[in-house]
Amino acid sequence: MTQPSQTTSARQWTAALPLTELPPGSRQVWKIDGRQLLLVHTAAGECFAIDNRCPHEGYPLQQGEVQDCRLTCTWHNWKFDLRDGRCLLGGEGVRSYPVRSHQGVWEVDLSDPDPEQAIPPLLKSLQEALFRHDVGRFCRDGVRLLQAGLSPQKLLLEIALVDARFAEYGTTHTLALAADALRYLPRYSGVQAMAAMAPVMDLCAESNRRMPPRPRPSAIRGGDWQALCDAVERERLEEAEGRWFGGFEDGRSRQEMEAWLFQLLARHFTGFGHSLIYMVKAGELFDALGDQAEGQQMAEIYGSLLVSHLLGTREDLLPYMKPYFQSLQARWEELPDLWARQKSVGEPSRDWFESVLDGKAKPAVDQLWQFLEQGVPVHAIAEVLSLAASERLLRFDVSLDQNPKVAENWLWVTHRLTFAAAVRQACRRCPGPSSLAFLFQTLAFIHSGRGMDLPRERRLAPTSQSGNWAALEAALSEQDAPRAVAVASYLLNQPELVPELEIRLQDRVLSDSAVRPIVQAHLIKTTVVAFEEFRALSSHAMAKLPVLALIRLLASPVQERRLQETVGNSIRWVAEGIMPKKLTQ
Numbered sequence: 364m365t366q367p368s369q370t371t372s373a374r375q376w377t378a379a380l381p382l383t384e385l386p387p388g389s390r391q392v393w394k395i396d397g398r399q400l401l402l403v404h405t406a407a408g409e410c411f412a413i414d415n416r417c418p419h420e421g422y423p424l425q426q427g428e429v430q431d432c433r434l435t436c437t438w439h440n441w442k443f444d445l446r447d448g449r450c451l452l453g454g455e456g457v458r459s460y461p462v463r464s465h466q467g468v469w470e471v472d473l474s475d476p477d478p479e480q481a482i483p484p485l486l487k488s489l490q491e492a493l494f495r496h497d498v499g500r501f502c503r504d505g506v507r508l509l510q511a512g513l514s515p516q517k518l519l520l521e522i523a524l525v526d527a528r529f530a531e532y533g534t535t536h537t538l539a540l541a542a543d544a545l546r547y548l549p550r551y552s553g554v555q556a557m558a559a560m561a562p563v564m565d566l567c568a569e570s571n572r573r574m575p576p577r578p579r580p581s582a583i584r585g586g587d588w589q590a591l592c593d594a595v596e597r598e599r600l601e602e603a604e605g606r607w608f609g610g611f612e613d614g615r616s617r618q619e620m621e622a623w624l625f626q627l628l629a630r631h632f633t634g635f636g637h638s639l640i641y642m643v644k645a646g647e648l649f650d651a652l653g654d655q656a657e658g659q660q661m662a663e664i665y666g667s668l669l670v671s672h673l674l675g676t677r678e679d680l681l682p683y684m685k686p687y688f689q690s691l692q693a694r695w696e697e698l699p700d701l702w703a704r705q706k707s708v709g710e711p712s713r714d715w716f717e718s719v720l721d722g723k724a725k726p727a728v729d730q731l732w733q734f735l736e737q738g739v740p741v742h743a744i745a746e747v748l749s750l751a752a753s754e755r756l757l758r759f760d761v762s763l764d765q766n767p768k769v770a771e772n773w774l775w776v777t778h779r780l781t782f783a784a785a786v787r788q789a790c791r792r793c794p795g796p797s798s799l800a801f802l803f804q805t806l807a808f809i810h811s812g813r814g815m816d817l818p819r820e821r822r823l824a825p826t827s828q829s830g831n832w833a834a835l836e837a838a839l840s841e842q843d844a845p846r847a848v849a850v851a852s853y854l855l856n857q858p859e860l861v862p863e864l865e866i867r868l869q870d871r872v873l874s875d876s877a878v879r880p881i882v883q884a885h886l887i888k889t890t891v892v893a894f895e896e897f898r899a900l901s902s903h904a905m906a907k908l909p910v911l912a913l914i915r916l917l918a919s920p921v922q923e924r925r926l927q928e929t930v931g932n933s934i935r936w937v938a939e940g941i942m943p944k945k946l947t948q
Contacts, residue, residue: 375474411445412460496568515556529571533671542644566880611662629797636782637887687807688723698796706738745787752783756912768927814946835914847918
């Protein structure tokens with residue numbers, strides 16, 4: 364990667380050294396205004412100037428070896444082309460500066476590169492670092508991009524675009540984490556914003572390491588939603604993508620294309636609900652970017668999301684999901700009429716919360732139909748489902764996470780809450796008959812998770828215990844879940860303490876407490892969604908449930924490495940014919 368020396372701004376030729384002090388075959392370090400530049404006059408008579416500090420770890424390049432126009436850093440064998448700073452072996456390049464001889468003096472142009480010229484090669488270097496999962500390099504490139512004037516929001520978009528273009532099966536958790544990182548930016552300004560963006564880069568790099576760009580089909584213009592829907596239903600990927608890009612090229616608005624996607628996602632519950640979560644997060648990212656987001660970028664990111672939806676498992680067609688979706692499929696044509704019955708007020712009956720968690724599937728589904736027939740507002744139903752998902756997370760049997768013979772773990776149960784929250788937000792973002800289908804998806808997802816619950820006699824009964832952040836932090840560190848939940852409950856009862864609690868927990872999950880990028884991503888996203896739901900559900904008596912469930916997660920052991928678990932499952936399946944055990948399917 365070359366860090367450009369040319370600039371469209373005015374030249375700043377500055378006298379460096381007399382010609383006599385830098386004869387052919389010599390080099391010297393020139394210090395000015397806090398900078399260290401290395402001037403090299405080759406035996407062939409050419410003179411070059413580069414930063415003296417190696418871009419890798421800052422060791423002096425002055426100590427390196429020069430052969431023709433190639434300089435080798437002694438410390439780690441990185442090699443650079445003196446003519447333009449390009450890195451020939453190693454990672455990113457070193458900045459080079461134009462040099463000229465003028466009136467017996469070597470002069471160096473110290474003008475700063477124009478951002479329009481500096482940013483593209485830095486983005487290319489960042490992409491190379493993500494491709495290789497080179498953590499040090501993508502962190503350094505991120506800092507340089509922020510210094511060059513790229514906004515943190517735009518940098519998050521660029522990372523999401525890498526994911527959209529390279530993810531083999533479409534959008535990954537990278538997109539959702541990019542949107543969650545936005546919450547940190549008001550407190551992490553300037554180059555400090557890299558603290559919030561590094562986990563996004565790390566996850567993107569791990570998910571797409573050394574993957575080739577996914578082929579993009581030609582746009583198919585002149586189509587409509589039904590043509591796109593038919594292509595998705597028949598799993599004709601190339602046609603579906605082509606029609607998606609064609610919709611944007613036809614000049615359809617972001618709002619219209621989001622409505623198309625929303626309706627498509629309502630048709631099937633795919634891949635643990637990831638598609639809807641990603642759609643909501645993409646909307647948050649584009650909202651934050653405003654005019655910085657271009658239509659083509661939206662088409663790419665939403666298009667990758669469409670790919671992940673089309674290729675995902677259609678959970679609603681699996682046997683364990685039939686009790687929840689049979690009636691929805693049979694009554695699909697009634698949804699517009701039920702939507703028209705929506706009232707401005709009303710709420711589900713109090714017993715439905717327990718029915719969603721512990722009752723039989725059919726009565727819970729039948730009650731949902733009754734609420735819709737009565738005109739109970741979608742948002743009121745979605746709020747109760749969010750609370751039920753929080754309770755499911757609070758009840759999770761931690762021993763399952765450590766059980767190598769069981770598929771379910773902490774990540775499985777957190778998805779119930781993040782999906783329920785996404786449904787609540789999506790129903791407000793894209794109101795219409797399709798939103799009713801998401802209520803059935805949420806009910807099915809939460810209710811089917813009963814097998815992950817602790818036995819009733821072992822469930823945590825939330826109490827309140829006075830304390831401060833230090834007391835909560837101690838309980839979290841000691842993995843004393845009952846005490847942590849009790850102290851958190853007390854803090855949540857003090858409105859003036861909630862902002863600090865949220866900030867402290869955000870910073871805790873941003874730290875390196877988790878090893879695997881995907882685990883840290885889930886800790887961050889669960890923290891973000893828990894407080895969002897706490898605020899959104901403030902009128903409910905159980906509004907604290909999302910945060911209390913989060914606290915129990917953070918105060919519990921989380922199994923990250925599962926290599927031997929995979930070995931055991933492989934032996935049982937391949938050698939013994941025993942399928943992996945699942946409690947929720």
